Amino acid sequence: xxxxxxxxxxxxxxxxxxxxxxxxxxxxxxxxxxxxxxxxxxxxxxxxxxxxxxxxxxxxxxxxxxxxxxxxxxxxxxxxxxxxxxxxxxxxxxxxxxxxxxxxxxxxxxxxxxxxxxxxxxxxxxxxxxxxxxxxxxxxxxxxxxxxxxxxxxxxxxxxxxxxxxxxxxxxxxxxxxxxxxxxxxxxxxxxxxxxxxxxxxxxxxxxxxxxxxxxxxxxxxxxxxxxxxxxxxxxxxxxxxxxxxxxxxxxxxxxxxxxxxxxxxxxxxxxxxxxxxxxxxxxxxxxxxxxxxxxxxxxxxxxxxxxxxxxxxxxxxxxxxxxxxxxxxxxxxxxxxxxxxxxxxxxxxxxxxxxxxxxxxxxxxxxxxxxxxxxxxxxxxxxxxxxxx
Amino acid sequence: xxxxxxxxxxxxxxxxxxxxxxxxxxxxxxxxxxxxxxxxxxxxxxxxxxxxxxxxxxxxxxxxxxxxxxxxxxxxxxxxxxxxxxxxxxxxxxxxxxxxxxxxxxxxxxxxxxxxxxxxxxxxxxxxxxxxxxxxxxxxxxxxxxxxxxxxxxxxxxxxxxxxxxxxxxxxxxxxxxxxxxxxxxxxxxxxxxxxxxxxxxxxxxxxxxxxxxxxxxxxxxxxxxxxxxxxxxxxxxxxxxxxxxxxxxxxxxxxxxxxxxxxxxxxxxxxxxxxxxxxxxxxxxxxxxxxxxxxxxxxxxxxxxxxxxxxxxxxxxxxxxxxxxxxxxxxxxxxxxxxxxxxxxxxxxxxxxxxxxxxxxxxxxxxxxxxxxxxxxxxxxxxxxxxxx
Numbered sequence: 001x002x003x004x005x006x007x008x009x010x011x012x013x014x015x016x017x018x019x020x021x022x023x024x025x026x027x028x029x030x031x032x033x034x035x036x037x038x039x040x041x042x043x044x045x046x047x048x049x050x051x052x053x054x055x056x057x058x059x060x061x062x063x064x065x066x067x068x069x070x071x072x073x074x075x076x077x078x079x080x081x082x083x084x085x086x087x088x089x090x091x092x093x094x095x096x097x098x099x100x101x102x103x104x105x106x107x108x109x110x111x112x113x114x115x116x117x118x119x120x121x122x123x124x125x126x127x128x129x130x131x132x133x134x135x136x137x138x139x140x141x142x143x144x145x146x147x148x149x150x151x152x153x154x155x156x157x158x159x160x161x162x163x164x165x166x167x168x169x170x171x172x173x174x175x176x177x178x179x180x181x182x183x184x185x186x187x188x189x190x191x192x193x194x195x196x197x198x199x200x201x202x203x204x205x206x207x208x209x210x211x212x213x214x215x216x217x218x219x220x221x222x223x224x225x226x227x228x229x230x231x232x233x234x235x236x237x238x239x240x241x242x243x244x245x246x247x248x249x250x251x252x253x254x255x256x257x258x259x260x261x262x263x264x265x266x267x268x269x270x271x272x273x274x275x276x277x278x279x280x281x282x283x284x285x286x287x288x289x290x291x292x293x294x295x296x297x298x299x300x301x302x303x304x305x306x307x308x309x310x311x312x313x314x315x316x317x318x319x320x321x322x323x324x325x326x327x328x329x330x331x332x333x334x335x336x337x338x339x340x341x342x343x344x345x346x347x348x349x350x351x352x353x354x355x356x357x358x359x360x361x362x363x364x365x366x367x368x369x370x371x372x373x374x375x376x377x378x379x380x381x382x383x384x385x386x387x388x389x390x
Numbered sequence: 391x392x393x394x395x396x397x398x399x400x401x402x403x404x405x406x407x408x409x410x411x412x413x414x415x416x417x418x419x420x421x422x423x424x425x426x427x428x429x430x431x432x433x434x435x436x437x438x439x440x441x442x443x444x445x446x447x448x449x450x451x452x453x454x455x456x457x458x459x460x461x462x463x464x465x466x467x468x469x470x471x472x473x474x475x476x477x478x479x480x481x482x483x484x485x486x487x488x489x490x491x492x493x494x495x496x497x498x499x500x501x502x503x504x505x506x507x508x509x510x511x512x513x514x515x516x517x518x519x520x521x522x523x524x525x526x527x528x529x530x531x532x533x534x535x536x537x538x539x540x541x542x543x544x545x546x547x548x549x550x551x552x553x554x555x556x557x558x559x560x561x562x563x564x565x566x567x568x569x570x571x572x573x574x575x576x577x578x579x580x581x582x583x584x585x586x587x588x589x590x591x592x593x594x595x596x597x598x599x600x601x602x603x604x605x606x607x608x609x610x611x612x613x614x615x616x617x618x619x620x621x622x623x624x625x626x627x628x629x630x631x632x633x634x635x636x637x638x639x640x641x642x643x644x645x646x647x648x649x650x651x652x653x654x655x656x657x658x659x660x661x662x663x664x665x666x667x668x669x670x671x672x673x674x675x676x677x678x679x680x681x682x683x684x685x686x687x688x689x690x691x692x693x694x695x696x697x698x699x700x701x702x703x704x705x706x707x708x709x710x711x712x713x714x715x716x717x718x719x720x721x722x723x724x725x726x727x728x729x730x731x732x733x734x735x736x737x738x739x740x741x742x743x744x745x746x747x748x749x750x751x752x753x754x755x756x757x758x759x760x761x762x763x764x765x766x767x768x769x770x771x772x773x774x775x776x777x778x779x780x
Contacts, residue, residue, distance in 0.1 A: 001632040003405025008398070014648070015393025211616065211633050212640070215609025223602045242391040243601050246648065250602070255645075258404070258636065 001259035008253045010146040011172040018176045023058030030091030036104045037095045038068040071278045072103035074154045080107035092133045098142020105150030105168040121161035130167035138179045140245040141191030143252025145173035160275035177241035189340035190283035192228040197286045198251040204374040205260040220247045221312045265372025266293045272359035287342040291334040292389035297375040356386045391649035398643045400536040401562040408566045413448030420481030426494045427485045428458040461668040462493035464544045470497035482523045488532020495540030495558040511551035520557035528569045530635040531581030533642025535563035550665035567631035579730035580673035582618040587676040588641040594764040595650040611702045613637045655762025656683045662749035677732040681724040682779035687765040746776045
């Protein structure tokens with residue numbers, strides 16, 4: 001096990017009706033906030049009314065910024081930074097999924113920073129401060145509600161980049177599984193793939209032994225595998241959504257990565273796809289890439305892929321040699337994601353292969369840096385994986 | 391899944407050599423502290439020297455209070471409270487295992503309280519404040535390093551009682567598995583039983599479904615089952631101690647109880663044993679009681695005990711009916727604890743049954759309150775379990 005520091009002080013408020021508590025929780029931290037959200041869906045569902053009523057009741061003044069899109073953009077975050085500065089706002093309440101939370105994180109680090117907030121994403125500056133964030137989660141997926149990571153897309157250069165800092169971990173996250181009932185099936189499926197991907201990125205590690213966290217990840221994966229089909233068939237199944245929502249948070253709050261070194265190459269390659277094609281949901285891109293990444297790297301540690309197959313997918317140990325078992329495990333993952341209605345090939349999503357070379361070059365900064373830790377990938381490796389996944 | 395709030399802001403600093411970081415971590419919180427510890431063993435191992443050197447280097451003044459015993463006592467905590475008040479101390483560094491940490495928790499809540507600190511243990515007063523605590527853990531067992539619980543024994547009345555409050559969760563916990571190398575085998579075994587018991591108390595719940603946390607607990611139990619024999623055979627096995635130490639913290643920081651209602655009857659009955667016989671280690675008492683508690687209650691939810699047997703102990707499903715499988719699972723637990731060198735019967739520990747009626751009466755406050763949530767036990771039930779366990 002590797003040495004680690006684990007510090008996740010996000011207060012999780014979980015369960016039916018908990019979004020009603022947003023006023024009192026926010027008032028503990030600020031009385032003058034930015035209410036940040038995405039589309040009008042939170043108005044249709046009544047969540048917007050419940051949140052704003054709770055804020056007013058608790059004596060919290062709010063300024064609004066809606067309009068966050070999937071793959072949130074730097075431009076909108078810049079507007080948020082401007083509003084916060086103008087209005088003297090010192091807290092952001094993100095009501096939505098990962099895109100809204102990640103947009104809020106960009107605003108949060110941008111407000112106290114004198115330079116261009118993109119400096120943090122391009123490694124030109126280190127984050128040393130941020131205004132605090134609270135969350136009302138509507139989509140179990142990104143895990144941003146308790147993570148110290150945020151992603152943003154710079155539209156002018158089609159670059160999608162990440163920040164990692166303890167300053168952007170939300171102070172509280174309200175998780176009411178009922179809010180997921182209205183998710184379209186495709187988005188529900190994408191959320192489950194995203195959650196599984198966060199666990200898979202951590203599962204494939206060269207740190208050994210990591211027994212406890214292996215078990216935690218395997219349990220999380222099994223929980224999603226069992227419950228994802230249930231919520232697609234029964235969107236109002238509270239129990240199943242509750243399991244998925246709590247797994248989604250724990251999949252990405254760093255707990256399951258303690259003592260391990262995660263891989264993250266698939267995430268980075270995916271960012272090149274949805275950076276250029278923002279209509280591709282992040283998780284949809286991951287579903288297209290992960291099985292091919294696995295088939296490209298499994299020989300690096302066959303035993304780990306055998307463990308994945310037997311423990312997560314219950315592949316019987318007597319079906320053949322290690323390689324057979326490992327490959328069946330990967331097949332089972334791909335079949336499962338297909339069964340949720342997702343494309344597991346880039347071509348199946350209607351995306352051309354015309355810009356693969358550009359993606360591989362951007363991802364590895366023209367072959368000057370590798371991606372991934374389980375196996376270090378150069379530009380040529382990334383290109384091969386993209387072609388395998390086509 | 392039940393609604394819950396989960397908020398564990400303890401900063402975990404885990405790994406080889408991490409006790410060297412105690413000076414800088416403490417200095418972030420205080421420059422005038424109480425250094426609280428148990429026996430002279432931390433002086434023999436060199437830990438005392440490393441900690442005090444690190445504190446001095448970081449510019450932290452410390453006053454000392456050693457002498458905490460297994461089953462820490464109110465008297466010593468009262469002395470700690472007096473020292474903190476006299477010296478104007480605003481932080482306690484606990485260097486040791488659960489007893490030292492729990493003693494520190496009593497001091498921490500007592501310092502700012504005008505009345506008798508026992509008021510918190512006898513439910514005469516609510517905890518509304520505490521001075522902060524930091525921990526250097528030497529014994530993976532109690533989980534107190536990141537829990538909001540503390541236990542103390544009042545010697546004059548032989549009462550052992552618990553407090554639960556977010557104010558007593560340590561601010562940081564330094565977990566260096568190397569510090570466990572010098573533990574005597576009996577104490578190592580007790581630690582593993584304690585850790586398993588914290589998971590078992592949460593496992594047997596009437597909240598359904600609780601899939602994710604079932605998996606987390608089962609994974610934690612399997613980790614201890616695999617690694618406990620290793621550290622008994624190889625006390626210097628870092629990897630095995632690392633798995634045990636991290637499991638010990640997660641077993642009791644409330645994560646594994648999220649969405650569940652734990653039982654805790656066995657813990658409460660045990661407190662009556664070690665309250666009267668303080669020479670009995672808490673975990674030793676748990677090992678004597680848990681198998682009998684299980685055999686007394688398993689019919690309440692046979693399926694849960696079947697799941698325990700098949701998932702945790704790999705009991706084959708084809709060995710018989712549900713009852714057979716359930717009972718074999720309980721047998722396996724008892725055999726495992728025996729294999730670690732622990733007595734699983736009260737008589738085997740040389741304790742008489744003469745005061746069982748008194749214990750049952752104290753535990754249930756003369757049959758005016760029940761203990762346990764999975765099955766509610768009255769005075770007569772507690773007496774029967776004690777007799778089964780004799």
